[in-house]
Amino acid sequence: MAHMALYRAWRPQTFKDMVGQQHIVQTLQNAIREDRLSHAYLFSGPRGTGKTTAAKVLAKAVNCERGPATEPCNECDACRRITSGAVMDVVEIDAASNRGVEEIRDIRDKVKYAPTEVRRKVYIIDEVHMLTTEAFNALLKTLEEPPAHVMFILATTESHRLPATIISRCQRFEFRRVPLSEQVERLREICGEEGISADPDALGYIARLSDGGMRDAVSLLDQIASFTGGEVTLQGAVDATGGLPADQFVRMAVAIRDQDAAAALREIDEMMQAGKSADKCLEQLMHYFRDMLLAQLAPDAEGATGRAGDPAALAQAASGFSRERLFAVIDHLNRYQTEMKYAAHPQTMFEIALLKLCSDGGATAVGGQAAASAAPAAAAGADLQRLQQQVAGLERKLAELARTGVAAGAAGNGGPGDAGGSRVGGAGSARSSTGTAAGAGGAAKAPLRARVKVDPFLAAKGSPDALQALGKWPQAMQRVKEERVTVHAWLVDGEPVSYADDTVLVAFRNSIHRETTEKPANRQVIEGVLSAVLGRPTQLATLLQKEWQEALASADNSGAGREEPEVLQLVPDDGTGSQSEPLIDEALRLFGEELVVIRED
Template identity: 40%
Template sequence: MGYQALYRVWRPQNFKDVVGQKHVTKTLQNALMQGKISHAYLFSGPRGTGKTSAAKILAKAVNCENPQSGEPCNECDICKGISDGSIPDCIEIDAASNSGVNEIRDIRDKVKYAPNVAKYKVYIIDEVHMLSIEAFNALLKTLEEPPKHVIFILATTEPHKIPSTIISRCQRFDFKRISPQAIADRMRHILNDSSQSYEEEALQLIARVAEGGMRDALSLLDQAVSFSEDQLTVQDALLITGSVSQQKLNELAFSIVKAEPEKSIRTLHDLLSEGKDPSRIIEDLITYFRDLLLYQSSPGMKDYLERAVVDETFMQLAESYEKDQIFHIIRELNQAQQEMKWTNHAQIYLEVYLVKLSQRKKETIHSSVKDQIDLLNDKILSLEQEIQQLKEAKVSSPVQKEESRKGQNPQRGQKKAFKAPVGKIENILANATKQNLHMVKSNWAQLLEQLKRSHSALLNDAEPVAASDRGCVVKFKYDIHCQMAMNNEEFVHIMNTMLTNLFQKQVELVGVPEDQWGVIRQSFLSQHRDLVKDPSKEQPEGDPLIEEARKLVGENLLEIKD
């Protein structure tokens, strides 16, 4: 072919040419210089980060006739033969198209033969995760103990799909995504070598769009250079990559902060008419607002910005926005991006979210933190009002008692203290059982969940204290809450209905304030104390086992539990 793509022409031929993977290349060079060559290697990482290139460089380095500091010379016949694929001792296999067990058995049968020309026979298996389970099993023993003249190099973008038995038999090297700056430096070197003029911002844009892959970056650069005329411009890079210019991003950001939905929709449709993809637009918007937040937090971190270039307009926007606004916008855009992945109408989602963002004025945009603070302030105000009511009730209570004692009437309009129905409570206590109380307590949380918020709030400081087949006593911490609950007919009706469904019998809710409950309970126990002390008076004869135990250990050491 007369023309080769840039990523093929500029494929690394030495370890020093592999960009952004120094932790891998340095280790391999040291191992080669010290003669510590492993029988199997695993290269894993994202696409376009140099895995296959590093594998070929390693194959040349172990077989080079004149190695230099762990680097191949690229001048001897073996280095040239491996580079152009003419030497049969370096075998490259695509596991995607040779995933069966028969192909691996063929390799297993041929590894025992000595290399023809080189010192080592090197097998480079690309996309090794595509092999079947049977193929992995066939490769297992050979990979663990191959002949001394064989080296296996496995490359994959999905190491989690490789069995752990294979991984444990290899030296693993994880290739990282290449930084945008390193990609831009490499493209700058290539364009300078070919005497191609360019704009620096165009290289930065292509490097960011490549997302850490050198091959993707060089492919985009190849297209952009072919599209451009005398000079590679930012506009050329924008058209080729489908990215949004910073000018348009600035317009969208201004329309949001100024609450101008019409302008934001007009800008969006201008971008769509240029052929921009909605998913690309929202991706650029998220990155742009991320840069805006980063610059606003620390203006000295310009080198960490991924999408934006700091100019006068960008600085003006940074002053216009509040951090809470940017947090809210990024959260909304991220939600829109997730929803756009599962719809056939991505453009509509983007339009809706832009209108939603630009309709909210600056002073009405609240972050989740501010919403929580407002909610807490409302709760504090409500609690203060309740505390004031309780204080008034406590102050008025002694006055009412003194006036009652003297035969005087309390002041008109003053609420009477709640008086619990003692007869009903004692009737429930007389027939109460621990099993019934346990049933109510174990289902109490579920009962509260079924209530409306206003009703469940009445039971915040309440708990069931006794239950029989016909009634349930609920203790309230404050008189006012007990009075509000028991005077609420709707609340009482709903609670009676839920308790009836729970017991499968007609059950009535009875409320009692905490201070009155203590008096009623003590009075009930006093009345029935004789019955408790001497069960033989009014109860039938006890359990024979208990009587026998009483004879053996005595009354004082015996403790009977229900």
């Protein structure tokens, strides 16, 4: 047989012919045996692992004249015609070229008709992730409630691009990359049947190049067998696939080890003269150093040998490098491989990568890694020291406030006055923040966070004014996004929960989002938008969702007859809207922040 059609000749025709997907085969066979077939399947996984093949085998199994059977006979008229694609009721569609809504509508109109040639209609949609949004919407209803005589099989390499509504209506099967040992065994079987002489090292090299895809492995074997005239050797496989000879890898590694820039440039020139591409050469060189590292760290591991062959030669080459330097070289080559994708002159980038390795031996990469690992530790130490200083400062303030008789709750957010959720750290009004700062007796240099009582928001929750104000929140969010998208990104974590006294209370799931939203510049943007949307000056107050839930639970448990503590209310004495700060200071000193409410009438 000519070698030009190996894959077509060896394409699986039954479930038992499929390699590396036993978990899927067993599940489908049990479903057929127990008559529990689904109306829709989703086959996802890497290319060349048998998704479309499994779909055709399943179509034959359910429509076999001797079945439904766990294995199609491939002898009856239905099986043979489905294999050749001559059955109108088994339709294979390439969604990459038929991705529009009209093609899917055509399917939707035809599924209602009963099959005319076989037992069950089967629609195989390959590369289904290429369908448009409109096509998915047209397919959705049909997938949800198809007729009993119809089966859909969707195949894709990128299941993450499918809408969740489509995935939820299918039984999903994840096809795996075929293990190296099973690929080599299958290739050896094919070579035996086809009369091809193949070295085990060459078959292993082909299997590694295929990256777990059995289809690619058979195609490579076909290509190499044609190139070598039926004698598949490792050297012939390397030449046919455009790889680099093992001795060239060794010479390149020696040049890097000895920091011989001239030798490295000669090797690069030889590669380019042979027609190799710079990016592929860099990729293969990185794999070679990876194999050297494995030869050092895991010499006895199964499958540890890489694409370049002899494990003994790898171990000998690796003996000239330390583990740290091998790690550094791999990291260095990987970074340059990423940069090479966007380079106008890839060969120049390849040369620079090797010259840098030859000039400093990868010390830069090692130093960069050490610096990167040391930076988090230094940052953590600085944060710890700063926190310790803040705690010491708070302790001094509490001691001073205790001596002056001011309530401990005025000293910070963590005092006893916070218990029960009656007050939350938020952005209250500027009026409260002025009084709070004054209540600290002037000892605190940094301004304290303004605080606001939750009780007014609990009382106003569900009122007409609150519902009207909160109903305009989506409009406010859109305005914030238009004005400053970064502020919108932080604010989207919050949820408006109440509105009272011209203040919108927003509950956040994450404390980081809350703290960033409260920054003066961000708060100014949000309050400006709220004032514009609601038509009156409006302020923002924030808290965490768990604090709001605790406040709601506390209000429910206490009942409507809960007595409010007596408070001292201070009003302006001159009618101009400005408050007498000395009077406020004295009130806070005598009664404490918990019992003082500053109110403007």
